[in-house]
Amino acid sequence: MRIAFTVNGRLHGLEIEPGEYLLEVLRRIGYKSVRRSCGSASCGTCTVLLNGKPILSCSTFAASVDGQNIETVEGMADGDKLHPIQEAILEEGAAQCGYCIPAVVMTGEALLRENPDPTDEDIRLALNGNLCRCTGYEAQNRAIKKAAGVMRGETDE
Amino acid sequence: MLTNVSEYFRPQTVEEAYELMQNDKEHSIFLSGGTIVALMKSSRIEKVIDLKSLRLDTVSVTEDEIVVGATTTVESFRKDPVIRKKFGEFFYEAFSLVGSWQIRNMATIGGSIAPKLGWSDVSTCLLVTGSSLIIYGVDGYQRMLISDYFSLPAGEKPLITHVILKRDGWFSAFEKFSKTTFDVATVNAGLSIRPEQGRIKAARVVCGSRPQYPARFESVESAMVDLEINEVMPSIVRSLVYESFVGGSNMTASFEYRKHLALVLAQRAAEKLKGMIE
Numbered sequence: 001m002r003i004a005f006t007v008n009g010r011l012h013g014l015e016i017e018p019g020e021y022l023l024e025v026l027r028r029i030g031y032k033s034v035r036r037s038c039g040s041a042s043c044g045t046c047t048v049l050l051n052g053k054p055i056l057s058c059s060t061f062a063a064s065v066d067g068q069n070i071e072t073v074e075g076m077a078d079g080d081k082l083h084p085i086q087e088a089i090l091e092e093g094a095a096q097c098g099y100c101i102p103a104v105v106m107t108g109e110a111l112l113r114e115n116p117d118p119t120d121e122d123i124r125l126a127l128n129g130n131l132c133r134c135t136g137y138e139a140q141n142r143a144i145k146k147a148a149g150v151m152r153g154e155t156d157e
Numbered sequence: 158m159l160t161n162v163s164e165y166f167r168p169q170t171v172e173e174a175y176e177l178m179q180n181d182k183e184h185s186i187f188l189s190g191g192t193i194v195a196l197m198k199s200s201r202i203e204k205v206i207d208l209k210s211l212r213l214d215t216v217s218v219t220e221d222e223i224v225v226g227a228t229t230t231v232e233s234f235r236k237d238p239v240i241r242k243k244f245g246e247f248f249y250e251a252f253s254l255v256g257s258w259q260i261r262n263m264a265t266i267g268g269s270i271a272p273k274l275g276w277s278d279v280s281t282c283l284l285v286t287g288s289s290l291i292i293y294g295v296d297g298y299q300r301m302l303i304s305d306y307f308s309l310p311a312g313e314k315p316l317i318t319h320v321i322l323k324r325d326g327w328f329s330a331f332e333k334f335s336k337t338t339f340d341v342a343t344v345n346a347g348l349s350i351r352p353e354q355g356r357i358k359a360a361r362v363v364c365g366s367r368p369q370y371p372a373r374f375e376s377v378e379s380a381m382v383d384l385e386i387n388e389v390m391p392s393i394v395r396s397l398v399y400e401s402f403v404g405g406s407n408m409t410a411s412f413e414y415r416k417h418l419a420l421v422l423a424q425r426a427a428e429k430l431k432g433m434i435e
Contacts, residue, residue, distance in 0.1 A: 001165060018205065019162030021195060040196055044259060053232075053262040059195035060263065061188065063165040064207055107258065128338045129257020 003066040007031060008075025016062045022048070023057035026072065033073040033102035044130035047103035048072050054110045054129075073102035076109065084150040085109060088143035096134035104130050108144040116152055120145065161200050167210040171293045175316050177206050182314055189228050189268030192260055213267070213318055216240065223322040227267025231255050231279060234266055243324050244286070251282050251331035251347075257339040267317040273307050273370050276341040278333055281365035283320060284373060285347030286329055291319040307370050327351050327361075330429035332422035342366040343410045346422035348394070350381070352434050357384045362394075364419050367404030376401045386434055391427035398423040 004013040007026065016025055023046045026034045035045040039058050046058040049071035076083040082090070085108045095101045104127065111118055111126040118126070123144045124137075132140065149155040168174035178185050184203040188194050194205065213226035216237045223243060225234060234240060235252035255261055255269075255278045269279035270290070283303055290301050294315030309315070329349040333342045342365060349361040360381040365371030377397040384390050402416045410418070 017158060017162070018165035019159030019202075021158060024158060041192055041256075041260060044257060047259055050262075054259045055263050056192075056259045060191055061165070061195060061205065061207075063205070064188070064191060064209060110258075125253065126258055129259045 001063060003063060005065050005068050005070055007070045008072060018061075018063055020062045021058055022060040022062045022065055022070075025062040026057060026070070031072045031074055035099055035102065037099070042131075043100075044107070045100050045103045047106050047130065049106055049110055052110065052113065054107045056129075071106065071109075073105050076105060083109070084147040085112070085144065088147040088150070089140070092139045092143040092146060094135055094139035094143040100130060100132045100134075104132070104140055108147065111144065112148050112151055116148060118144070118148060159195070159198070159202055159205075161203050162205055164204045166204065166206045168206060168208075169210060171211060171213075171316060171318055174206055174208060174211060175293055177204070178314050178316070182312070187268075187271065187314075187316065189271070190230065190263040190265040191268075192256075192264045193268065193272050193274075208267075208316070211318075214265075221323065225266055225320045225322065227317045227319055228265045229267075230262055231264045231266065231269065232258065232261035235261070240322075243322070244329070247286075247329045247331070248282065251278065254278060254331075254333050254335075254338075260339065266320050270303060270306065270320070271317050275368045275370045276345075276366040277371065278331070278342055278345050278365065281345045281347045281363050281371040282329075282331055283322075284371050285331070285349045285361050285363040286322060286324075286327065287349070287361060288320055288322045290317050291321065292317050304373065307372075325351070327359075328430050328433050330426040330433070332426045332429075334418050334422060344404075344415045344418040344422060345371070346398075346419055346426055347371075348423060348426035348430060350386075350430055350434075352386055355386055357381050357386060357390075362398065362423065364398070364402065364404070364423075366409075367402075367415060367419075368407045368409065369405065372403070374398065374401050374403070386431055388431070390431060391424045394427040395420045395424035 037043045037045040041056050041059045047054050048057050085105050123141045186202050188205050188207045213228045215226045217224045235249045269277050292315040327349045331347045333345040335342050345365045347363040350357045351359040360378045362374045362377045363371050380397050398420045404415045406412045
């Protein structure tokens with residue numbers, strides 16, 4: 001079957017199998033930041049934004065996003081300039097192996113659009129579906145908090 | 158990929174969706190949020206009927222009821238201003254315990270009830286608030302209690318179109334125990350009471366993930382009527398749940414463990430209610 005959807009503002013029209021998941025289709029067309037891991041809606045590494053809301057692409061049928069807008073981490077940086085969340089993750093040492101990080105960035109971005117000044121608890125709740133086996137989460141939480149300040153214009157980039 | 162899926166339908170009306178299901182019940186499945194269907198990995202599924210195209214994703218208010226479209230996501234529901242106005246923080250807080258943010262953005266209210274899942278926190282919360290369903294089936298549209306829906310034969314596959322909520326002076330609380338913050342419940346418990354002059358006029362007590370689907374404990378409910386709402390009440394509720402708990406064992410927990418968890422959760426919910434009413 002044929003579907004069309006935008007990824008990071010770019011329109012894609014393509015043939016898919018009716019039973020294919022969004023994760024598989026996104027990776028096939030080159031969005032390799034969308035990571036395959038548990039395949040069972042448990043780890044969050046496949047998180048993308050669907051119409052601005054974080055969802056799990058491993059358990060979303062590609063056919064169901066026909067006509068919708070998807071965002072992945074490939075669309076976050078502005079040329080060579082990283083997004084404040086990406087910058088803060090580097091500065092806070094919030095990535096080790098990095099496998100979960102694209103999903104953390106997207107969940108963080110969705111949170112900050114909805115709540116530009118989140119508390120530590122807000123951040124923990126938002127990220128509780130993003131598993132990370134390396135960092136223990138503290139640095140990621142700090143990074144989101146720091147990026148929020150930058151995006152509000154309160155601290156220097 | 159669900160390899161055997163060969164057709165993906167986007168019906169435009171409830172009637173059309175139902176007919177598509179009736180045409181091949183054995184190989185068809187309704188898709189709402191997709192969190193269950195996509196994970197079934199079932200070779201039986203050949204036809205997916207996507208209900209999102211029905212646009213049943215709104216929350217509206219009638220004179221004495223709130224009408225929630227079945228494809229409203231759990232996250233939209235918990236944050237909906239109408240729901241928060243009518244139910245305070247009950248659904249907002251209880252549904253924050255349902256899965257992760259990502260899952261709540263996908264899972265829908267109707268889709269959480271339809272598969273009759275034992276561990277559904279959504280079903281427990283809706284049962285304890287006395288909510289009912291509008292379904293479309295062989296007799297057309299029909300209003301039905303959630304408990305009656307759970308009793309339908311497995312072969313019947315009506316379509317849930319709406320959930321109807323009332324409040325009518327009830328106070329509700331929900332507690333859940335799970336192994337991680339976004340895991341499914343090992344046991345969950347909901348408690349609602351209607352107070353009158355410092356006593357319980359009526360009560361609803363629901364336990365889910367027993368592991369059977371959530372059910373009301375009517376013997377506990379009737380024993381709670383006329384109890385004074387004081388500091389002793391929560392421990393009485395605990396004892397009543399202990400005496401009446403019905404459940405079983407599976408790979409997640411034994412019957413004995415679940416029973417103990419259930420009475421602790423019921424007591425905590427009762428303490429919350431006492432705090433709300435005082």
